[in-house]
Amino acid sequence: MGDVKLLGLWYSPFVHRVEWALKIKGVEYEFIEENLQNKSPLLLESNPIHKKIPVFFHNGKPICESMVIVEYIDEAFEGPSILPKDPYDRAIARFWAKFLDDKLQAIGKTFFFKGEEQEKAKGEAYETLKVLDNEVKDKKFFVADKFGFADIAANFVGLWLGVFEEATGIVLVTREKFPNFCAWRDEYINCTQNKEYLPPRDELLAHFQARFQAAAAASK
């Protein structure tokens, strides 16, 4: 297995994706907690381009970008496959993982920004949710009826989005607007398969409630 380390923070959806992949493969790893207010030399050296977490280390060599790391873990370690075998299915899995990853920023801005930028982000978020609502209709998993790559990338919209909504009172998702997405999300959070891999929702909520409250207090 070699020496495996993960630099990150427990509440980050990006870091969580990597942990999910490692757990699927049964890989033991050392978790190193980062301080984003005072970035460590390790982070700055191993991810000089983006200076972001997660950074994954295998035998001392760093890999950055959560879905790049997940793909690496799938290729480097034995165990259940995360990406499908068929090239076309793989392309579909990568497509949805990219979609979920790219659109995350706009959704995030809805909660972290104010004014015009927030309104613009809300619009983009609704567009994203419309697409997802259409895609997950009558589907539990994104590709070929099997849990995998895109479903891991979906952790943000599956769990974190709802937490952000509750922590801020800003609601994007309603059952009227996005019935299929809600059905998919309910299953995603509660199914036995995922439950053991997702962080405890109440802990995530407590963390982000405190964060949003602090941000609100600071901006007064």
Next chain:
Amino acid sequence: MANDEVILLDFWPSMFGMRLRIALAEKEVKYESKEEDLRNKSPLLLQMNPVHKKIPVLIHNGKPICESIIAVEYIDEVWKDKAPLLPTDPYERAQARFWADYIDKKFFDSGRKIWTTKGEEQEAAKKDFIECLKVLEGALGEKPFFGGDNLGFVDVALIGFYSWFFAYETYGNFSTEAECPKFVTWAKRCMQRDSVAKSLPDQHKVLEFVQTLRKKYGIE
């Protein structure tokens, strides 16, 4: 593979379309190219890429693959007996994917801002652009190609932008050769390959195209 039907929905100045042209040429895959009018998108494009409605789209035996980097990976996996683009080592593959992601996230935007902005914003864009080139030069190191001795995944992802350099330099009033000679040496080396030379449009035509876009957006 003899009875494969391969169609590429493309737009001649697109550096993303160029990636697929090069990959298909490297693999010696016969395909039909359909030029899209982006002001009047074809029913086929809207059907094959309903989520983004963008080119390029690769259609293989009737099934669409969207997003250029994903399509290049698909091409590499399906036509795996010729001209491998991704390396075999998982760590090297992760690095290649990281750089493709960097090109899409950072490089494209900085280049675009050079011809779409003026004054201080443009100066900042130029700085960013040159900074990106220097980072990419660092990643290339002493190798002839990002892929090593042969054209690889990152080379294919990046070289199309070179056809836009003349336009960037004209509007940004700078010389890439003066700022990053190593980068230009690499680009010229790529251009010596048939697959690249035949896939990139004439840089003067690209400049004319950018001129019409600037008029259309009222940037003059």
